[in-house]
Amino acid sequence: MLKKLLFAVVVCVSLSACxxxxxxxxxxxxxxxxxxxxxxxxxxxxxxxxxYGVPDYTDDDSTGPxxxxxxxxxxxxxxxxxxxxxxxxxxxxxxxxQMTRDRTLSxxxxxxxxxxxxxxxxxx
Numbered sequence: 032m033l034k035k036l037l038f039a040v041v042v043c044v045s046l047s048a049c050x051x052x053x054x055x056x057x058x059x060x061x062x063x064x065x066x067x068x069x070x071x072x073x074x075x076x077x078x079x080x081x082x083y084g085v086p087d088y089t090d091d092d093s094t095g096p097x098x099x100x101x102x103x104x105x106x107x108x109x110x111x112x113x114x115x116x117x118x119x120x121x122x123x124x125x126x127x128x129q130m131t132r133d134r135t136l137s138x139x140x141x142x143x144x145x146x147x148x149x150x151x152x153x154x155x
Contacts, residue, residue: 059083060103060136060150069138074145079138086138095143103134103150 058064059082068074068082076096080086086099132154139147 060101060134062150065136065148065150069145069148071146071148072144075143076140079145083136096140098140099138101136101138103136 059068069079076099079099083101087102088098088100089096090098132152134150134152137149137151138145
């Protein structure tokens with residue numbers, strides 16, 4: 032039991048250190064990052080694609096995109112949650128919380144400029 036706990040702690044510390052050193056610790060879908068990265072009336076589809084990649088869902092017409100949606104992949108949180116799941120009791124709630132959380136970034140365009148965006152979260 033003690034070996035399992037020690038292993039889980041080492042894995043969690045290692046993962047968090049790697050993310051901090053690699054700069055991957057920043058969530059580009061956080062409220063602060065969205066506010067910094069997406070400018071209403073200024074940001075173009077190219078700007079959005081450069082930051083967030085290819086959208087998971089698109090609604091485009093002949094003049095350009097009207098709506099894009101991104102299903103947020105909380106992979107880094109899932110990895111940490113999976114490692115934390117080795118810790119009795121505390122790990123159970125962490126892993127369960129990550130498996131039931133869905134986030135979607137919705138971005139609306141007009142004349143190839145962002146007109147609005149929102150991040151919604153739901154739990155399954």
